[in-house]
Amino acid sequence: MAKWLYLGIVLVGLTIVAIRIARKTKLQATIDVTSVENEIRQSLPPGTPRTVVDAYLERKGIEHRYLDELKDSPDYGNAEIAVIRNASHNWPVVVRRDIQILFKFDDHWKLKSSAVTETLKGL
Helix, strand or coil: CHHHHHHHHHHHHHHHHHHHHHHHHHHHCCCCHHHHHHHHHHHCCCCCEHHHHHHHHHHHCCEEEECHHHCCCCCCCCEEEEEEEEEEEECCCCEEEEEEEEEEECCCCEEEEEEEEEEEEEC
């Protein structure tokens, strides 16, 4: 009897975990490259100061960093990268989809351009 009770508790626990994962994945599935591009275009037009871009990313809880190691590069000098991790999972295939945003600034730290791309990672 105790064996069946233990098994029942384990199954209930696994069901709760599966439901939470499914809900989280469903909510994240609404994030796509097009919607991010549109929001960036509306909220951060060219000419936006880097401080405003940083504040926007912080407010949205988006991980970001300045690409200091590329500061001497003609293509990527004054660039910052942001990543929306776990934009979605394809279940049951264990692939994580992240959205990467590359911001390029001019010498006065005004936004020149942004590019949004999708990256896939196997877990």
